[in-house]
Amino acid sequence: MSIDVGRVRKDFPILTRSVRDGRPLVYLDSANTSQKPLQVIDAIEEYYSRHNANIHRATHQLGEEATEAYEGARLKVAGFIGAADESEVVFTKNISEGINLVAYAMGNAATSGPEAERFRVGPGDEIVITEMEHHSNIVPWQLLAQRTGATLRWFGVTDDGRLDLTDVDELINERTKIVSVAHQSNVLGTVNPVREIAAKAHAVGALVLVDGAQAVPQMPVDVAELGADFYGFTAHKLCGPTGIGVLWGRRELLETLPPFLGGGEMIETVAMERSTYAPPPHKFEAGTMPIAEAAGLSAAIDYLRGIGLEEIHAYEHELLAYALDRLREVEGLRLLGPAEAEDRGGALSFTLQGLDGREIHPHDVSQVLDAHGVAVRAGHHCARPLHRRFGLTASTRASLYFYNTRDEVDALADGLRQTQKFFSAA
Amino acid sequence: MQLESMYQEIILDHYRNPHHKGLRDPYDAEVHHVNPTCGDEVTLRVRLDGDDVADVSYDAMGCSISQASASVMADLIIGRPVKEAMNTGDEFLKLMQSKGQVDPDEDVLEDAVAFSGVSKYPARIKCALLAWMAWKDATAKAMEAQA
Ligand SMILES: Cc1ncc(COP(=O)(O)O)c(C=O)c1O
Ligand SMILES: [Zn+2]
Numbered sequence: 001m002s003i004d005v006g007r008v009r010k011d012f013p014i015l016t017r018s019v020r021d022g023r024p025l026v027y028l029d030s031a032n033t034s035q036k037p038l039q040v041i042d043a044i045e046e047y048y049s050r051h052n053a054n055i056h057r058a059t060h061q062l063g064e065e066a067t068e069a070y071e072g073a074r075l076k077v078a079g080f081i082g083a084a085d086e087s088e089v090v091f092t093k094n095i096s097e098g099i100n101l102v103a104y105a106m107g108n109a110a111t112s113g114p115e116a117e118r119f120r121v122g123p124g125d126e127i128v129i130t131e132m133e134h135h136s137n138i139v140p141w142q143l144l145a146q147r148t149g150a151t152l153r154w155f156g157v158t159d160d161g162r163l164d165l166t167d168v169d170e171l172i173n174e175r176t177k178i179v180s181v182a183h184q185s186n187v188l189g190t191v192n193p194v195r196e197i198a199a200k201a202h203a204v205g206a207l208v209l210v211d212g213a214q215a216v217p218q219m220p221v222d223v224a225e226l227g228a229d230f231y232g233f234t235a236h237k238l239c240g241p242t243g244i245g246v247l248w249g250r251r252e253l254l255e256t257l258p259p260f261l262g263g264g265e266m267i268e269t270v271a272m273e274r275s276t277y278a279p280p281p282h283k284f285e286a287g288t289m290p291i292a293e294a295a296g297l298s299a300a301i302d303y304l305r306g307i308g309l310e311e312i313h314a315y316e317h318e319l320l321a322y323a324l325d326r327l328r329e330v331e332g333l334r335l336l337g338p339a340e341a342e343d344r345g346g347a348l349s350f351t352l353q354g355l356d357g358r359e360i361h362p363h364d365v366s367q368v369l370d371a372h373g374v375a376v377r378a379g380h381h382c383a384r385p386l387h388r389r390f391g392l393t394a395s396t397r398a399s400l401y402f403y404n405t406r407d408e409v410d411a412l413a414d415g416l417r418q419t420q421k422f423f424s425a426a
Numbered sequence: 427m428q429l430e431s432m433y434q435e436i437i438l439d440h441y442r443n444p445h446h447k448g449l450r451d452p453y454d455a456e457v458h459h460v461n462p463t464c465g466d467e468v469t470l471r472v473r474l475d476g477d478d479v480a481d482v483s484y485d486a487m488g489c490s491i492s493q494a495s496a497s498v499m500a501d502l503i504i505g506r507p508v509k510e511a512m513n514t515g516d517e518f519l520k521l522m523q524s525k526g527q528v529d530p531d532e533d534v535l536e537d538a539v540a541f542s543g544v545s546k547y548p549a550r551i552k553c554a555l556l557a558w559m560a561w562k563d564a565t566a567k568a569m570e571a572q573a
Contacts, residue, residue, distance in 0.1 A: 020428065363464045363489035363553065371429045380465050387465070393487055394465035422429070423438075423490070 003307060003315040008403050011037035011303075015403060023373030026408045031186050031214060031347045031399030032377050033236045036300075040239055043299030047292045055291055056265060066291055073294035074281070080301045081231065082222035083248055090247040090254070090281040091289055095213045096136040098232035098247030099180070101260040101284060102209055103140035106178070107147050108258040115256045118207075121177045123149035128171055128179045128206075130155040130163055131389050134186055135382040137211045141180060150177065157389050161188040161337035168200055176206040183215035183226075187383045187397065188337030189320075189347040191215070198227035207253070213237055217401070218316055218345050220309040223248050235293065240300035244293035247284070254280035261286040312402045319400050319409065320346045326413045332357070332420065336395055346400035349381065351392065352416060355424035362396040368419040369396075374412055431543035432550070433490070436498075440537075441490040446500035450483035454568035459560040461552045466492040468557055472564040474572065479503050479511050482561060491541075491550050496557035498537045508565060514538075515558050522551045 009015050012035045019025050027035060047069055053062035055070045071086070078086040092098040109119035121127065127141045131154050145152040153171055156164040163181075172179060179201040184191045198208040209230040215221055217238035223231045230253070234245040249257065259266060259277055263286030268276040277283045304312065321341040327333055332353030338344045352360050362378035369376055376398045380387045387393060398412050449456075453471035460467045466488025473481040482500045486493050499518075503511035517534045518541070526546040530539040544554045 361464075361489035363466075363491070363550070367432070367547070367550070368429060379463060384465075393467060422433070 002311050003402055005315070005403065005405055008307065009405075011039065012403055013038060013041075019373050019375075020371055023371075026372075026374040026411045028398040028400065028404065028408065028412060029375045029377050030217075030401035030404075031237070031381075031397065033242070034217060034239050034401055035403065036239055036241070036296075037303050039303045040241065040296050040299045044241060044292050044296045047295040051295075052292070054288060069295045069298070070289065070291045073298035076298045076301050077246055077248075080305070081216070081246075081248055082224045084224065084251060087279070087281055088248055088251050088254065090249065090284045091294060092232075092245040092247050092284075093243060093290070094236070094245040095211060095232040095234040095247075096140075096245075098230075098245050099137055099209065099211065100140045101247055102178075102230055102249075102257070103144040104260045105257045105284075107144050108260070110148065112258040116258050119257060121148045121150040124175060125150040125177045126153050126173070126175045127151070128153050128155070128176055128201075130181050130192075131157045132161075132163065132185045132188060132190065132192075132383065132386045133180075133182055134211065134213065135384070136213075137180055137182060138385065151175075155181075157188075157386065160339065161185070161190050163190070163192050165193075165196075168197075172197075172200045172204055172206065174204050176201065176204055178207040178209060180209040180211065182211040182213075183221070183231075184212075184218065184345045184347075185337065185383075185386075186214045186347055187349045187381050187386055187395070189345040189349075190337055191219075191343040191345060194226050194228065198229075202227065214345060214347065217304075219313045229253055235297040235300060238300055239303055241290075241293045241296035244290040244297050246297075249280070251280070254284070259283050259286075263287040265289075307402065315402050316346050316400055317341055319404060319406065320344065320348075322406055323348055323398070323400060323409045323412075326409050327416075330413055330416050333416065336390055336392075347397060348399065349395040349397040351395055352419065354420050358423075360419060360423045362394045364423060365396045365416070365419050368422055369412070369415045372411070372415045372418060374398075374408075374415045376412070428543075428546075432547060434540040434543065436537050436540040437490065437494040440494035440497040444486075444493055444497040446483055446497065446504065447486065448483060449485050450481060453481070453483070454571060455564045457560050457564040457567065459556055459563065461488065461492065461556045463549060464489055464492070464553055466553055466556050468492070468496060468560050470496075470557065470560040470564050472561065472568050474508065474565070474568050477507050477509065479506055479508055479565075484557065484560070486557070488556070489550075489553050491544055491553040492556045495538075495541065495554045498540075499557050499561060502536060502538060503561070508569075512562070512565075515562060518558055519555065521545060522554055 051065040053066040055067040074086045106119045109116040210228040212233040216233040231248045236242040266286040336349040366378035468486040470484040
């Protein structure tokens with residue numbers, strides 16, 4: 001492991017605080033949102049203390065500096081994910097908005113010109129997702145299907161938490177308009193074979209959107225190499241601030257994709273009868289955007305690159321393997337998702353039985369862990385269909401990031417044993 | 427540790443051995459309520475006899491707090507006038523909104539006072555209220571059907 005985790009942790013002020021009557025915080029909820037290093041906090045403060053102005057419309061020095069901060073962040077993101085150029089990078093509020101952008105814009109294609117033909121969906125067309133998606137990558141497609149009469153279909157999940165690709169050639173067919181799939185599951189940790197799926201989709205002329213919310217924080221991602229058409233992620237899961245996300249799209253697609261939100265900044269000219277739109281990415285950025293957040297995201301990318309995405313990935317992989325071993329030792333724990341660390345990220349969802357063999361509900365597990373200072377998530381983690389697939393309504397999820405340690409994994413395992421004691425009849 | 431203030435022995439007892447669990451016939455109205463934060467779900471049936479709560483039965487999946495609360499509630503309200511039971515429900519709601527600052531009225535709430543510790547944990551309040559909300563809803567439906 002080439003990460004000096006002791007040094008890394010010094011960058012995160014929050015990791016030194018205590019919770020619940022003086023217990024040291026063990027933060028294992030980074031798949032939900034990551035913590036922020038000083039470098040990011042400082043960048044946001046610096047932006048507001050020195051450069052704050054509105055962008056693109058101000059003709060003064062501060063306006064230039066703010067525009068520089070915002071457009072500089074776009075350039076940074078483009079380099080970070082391997083975009084052809086920065087015009088392929090659209091800022092959104094989060095990845096949920098990014099996915100909605102594509103889904104709504106495809107809905108708008110019905111009433112747009114012939115250039116938007118390839119985005120049109122209607123009765124007989126199919127939209128393909130998977131059973132392991134986050135609700136953010138389910139509901140926008142359900143809404144699109146409802147609005148247009150298209151059919152929503154999905155890949156199932158195998159017992160060991162991988163995508164079930166047995167019927168891939170039936171699911172992805174000449175009626176398929178778009179395939180939208182998570183790069184990495186927020187519940188199972190599974191890393192999906194996006195490249196293969198994209199190749200299948202492209203072979204039948206379908207578009208491919210990849211939900212990279214969990215992947216971008218944990219591994220080097222190159223959108224061109226993946227073969228996606230759209231790729232989204234959200235800054236707050238990669239040490240950046242809340243309030244900003246990214247939707248990358250191939251340039252020629254963004255050019256013809258109809259707009260989603262209308263407003264200031266996304267236009268070319270406006271007359272009372274109708275308007276024409278700015279070229280991408282601005283066509284998709286209506287109104288004043290999260291400028292300070294863009295500066296924060298830029299600092300987060302610098303920070304992650306400073307440590308190294310390969311190093312982060314390798315460190316997490318080892319910590320994950322360690323955690324899988326530790327959790328396997330906890331009797332009555334059933335892990336969801338792949339049992340081995342291969343093609344798997346650091347989300348560890350599980351159910352837990354008490355010493356009496358009775359299930360302890362995740363909310364109760366997380367409550368006892370919280371009393372020990374261990375922060376995890378309980379519930380369906382915005383993936384209810386996936387939980388249903390495993391016959392569950394909820395699970396407990398511990399999720400790792402590069403600032404976590406083996407001691408913290410041990411604290412989790414200890415906490416789980418305490419939980420079992422607490423809930424078993426005396 | 428603060429844990430014991432939430433998970434009082436009464437709550438753990440009801441959780442381990444819930445009362446009136448399992449759906450029963452006959453009934454006048456059935457509802458299904460979920461607590462989206464925790465995934466707790468309850469299906470609850472109500473039978474009225476004039477102005478009285480003749481029966482409440484339920485099937486619940488979820489955390490100890492939501493299960494124990496359904497059990498305590500059923501004990502409290504079966505056989506009571508609807509009006510009184512509603513009043514108890516209002517008291518319980520007040521207790522849950524009290525952030526631990528109110529001394530609960532034990533005469534009205536009986537075993538349900540044990541949930542006062544829960545009111546200090548915002549994420550769990552919905553768990554404790556789930557069955558009560560379902561019961562109110564089911565009762566309103568049953569009364570509508572009668573009217
Ligand atoms: C895989 C995945 N997709 C989408 C989201 C939604 O992210 P956001 O709430 O930032 O839009 C999340 C995180 O909650 C996620 O893990
Ligand atoms: Zn609950």
